[in-house]
Amino acid sequence: MxxxxxxxxxxxxxxxxxELRSQSSQGEIDPETERRQLAELEVMLDQCWDLLRQRRxxxxxxxxxxxxxxxxxxxxxxxxx
Numbered sequence: 001m002x003x004x005x006x007x008x009x010x011x012x013x014x015x016x017x018x019e020l021r022s023q024s025s026q027g028e029i030d031p032e033t034e035r036r037q038l039a040e041l042e043v044m045l046d047q048c049w050d051l052l053r054q055r056r057x058x059x060x061x062x063x064x065x066x067x068x069x070x071x072x073x074x075x076x077x078x079x080x081x
Contacts (some may be wrong), residue, residue, distance in 0.1 A: 003056075003065070006048050
């Protein structure tokens with residue numbers, strides 16, 4: 001997955017997040033559904049940002065960015081703040 005692919009995926013997920021919030025504010029979905037779906041989107045966004053950081057770190061180190069691998073949701077969500 002190239003950097004442009006990752007950035008496009010991030011944009012898609014952000015667009016989905018905005019749509020979800022819009023649906024919620026218009027009463028088209030219930031708050032529990034919104035909360036669950038937002039949580040899922042946040043995890044996917046965190047994974048994308050993590051992969052993008054890995055690619056950029058590899059480039060900075062003179063390594064192949066294509067060797068970066070997506071980390072599991074569990075691992076990405078377990079990082080210390």
